[in-house]
Amino acid sequence: MTVLLWVSALSLLVWLWLACGHGFFWRTDVRLPERRPPERWPSVAVVVPARDEAEVLPVSLPSLLAQKYAGQARVILVDDHSGDGTGALAAALATPDGLPLTVTSPPPLPSGWTGKLWALRHGVELAGEVDYLLLTDADIAHGPDSLAELVAAARSADLDLVSQMARLRVTTGWERLIVPAFVYFFAQLYPFRWSNRPGARTAAAAGGCSLVRRGALERAGGVAAIRGAVIDDVTLARAVKSTGGRIWLGLAEQVDSVRPYPRLEQLWRMVSRSAYAQLRHSPVLLLGTVLGLALVYLVPPVALTAGLVAWLSTPGGPPAVVTGTALTGAAAWALMAGTYLPMLRYYGRPATAALLLPFTALLYLLMTVDSAVQHRRGRGAAWKGRTY
Structure with a gap:
């Protein structure tokens, strides 16, 4: 005793x-910083890597295509050699009055790359000379003003990387038990306030929703600089911050994950696949x-x-x-x-x-x-x- x-x-x-x-990692008041509409809305390419995502695309992709954005914007969905018809389904979801949609596939995956980052690299190259890139996952649904809010925050605060931790599903019993703790533990590992402080060693981002300035990404070495990273979002944040970029991470208000995790086994895999890499x-x-x-x-x-x-x-x-x-x-x-x-x-x-x-x-x-x-x-x- x-x-x-x-x-x-x-x-x-x-x-x-x-x-x-x-x-103060436990506080949940780190939301998008003060933002003002820019005099000129910059050009943006939304890059979505997708592998076998036919289950969630009908919910997530239309939310991107319906973005209310006053500047030039387009969506590039990179079908990472899916076996469930992801590419065809994505093309069928395009609408005449929505953002332009391009569906493409990368070359075969080379050694030393993760599939997601190889797909991102392909989409970034296809985007051309845009001002910003919104890197978002195929299971993330965005509110209609999400893109505009992200860009306004980046412009107002002169940020090179603006990332939001998407609100995950908490519908089933296991989701309600494990998901809030997942975000809580992430914030404990990477306190948002420390990550957002220029000069601090802590750097983190959430891969489901990251708006990055094209010039800052190139200065950090592009997607190739992190090509083998399993925890690619944190690695990207470190690369941008270490090359002089200003980054910001907080909790989302209109960015939600629509991927279901009804069983403990699925949540277990979500955590265990990258825990030891961390x-x-x-x-x-x-x-x-x-x-x-x-x-x-x-x-x-x-x-x-x-x-x-x-x-x-x-x-x-x-x-x-x-x-x-x-x-x-x-x-x-x-x-x-x-x-x-x-x-x-x-x-x-x-x-x-x-x-x-x-x-x-x-x-x-x-x-x-x-x-x-x-x-x-x-x-x-x-x-x-x-x-x-």
Whole structure:
């Protein structure tokens, strides 16, 4: 019990630092900066890499084609050798009164490239000399003013990369349990305020919706500079920021993912396919991550439970160490839940769901370990028939 008291006290200290000194990562008020309509709306090409996306395209692609944008804009959907008729379906969704749509396919995937980035490179080359490129995933639906808002924010704040974390689906039980925590953990790993600060080492973006200045992308080496990246959005943000670009990342208000994850297995794959890559395939970082997750998320409920059990089973009153263990565990768990509440509100979830965060963190711990196991077995980051 004495050891558990010291460990729970350490967990409490970590939570005090996370809540107050880690970029206020838990706040959800980082939204698009102040924006004014530019005097001249710049030209934009929207590039959508798509591989076997026939299920979601009827919802996502029309939202891009219906963008209300006063400048020159076009949509380029790059069909990455799909087997479900993605390209034909996309072409059929084009409308006379919508943005112009080009459907194309890249050459065969060369060694050293991920499929998504090879498709992006093809679309960027086809876009020609435009001012901005909106890189967005095939499962992302945009509100009618999304493109205009992104461009206005980039122009007003002189930003080279403006990225929004799309609001993911929270329809099924597993989605409601895991998805808000996914965004919460991402923000904890890359505090948005730190990423948005010029000169700070932190840099991140959300691949589902990233508007990048064409000149900044070229200065960073183009898509070829990140061609083998599994976590391509963060790698792109680092490349742009390291070459003098100004970047911004926040939560979206009219950008939504329409991809369903009804089963735990699907959510598990979503996380595990890139978790070990995030740790640079390092066993040392993996061990540190597992121990860190256990200390921060699992120790508080364990300490509180153990303290209460010992307190109830101690005749004549519990000793100070038992009381201290229960109190430090309760305080750390309360801080944990309190920092999670804004994200739950953002996703329309009840406050009581914050108490389940330790269980969700345990699932993420197991997903991370599984990611390392799959890498060890040579399965790596598997996605739609490809393994990197």
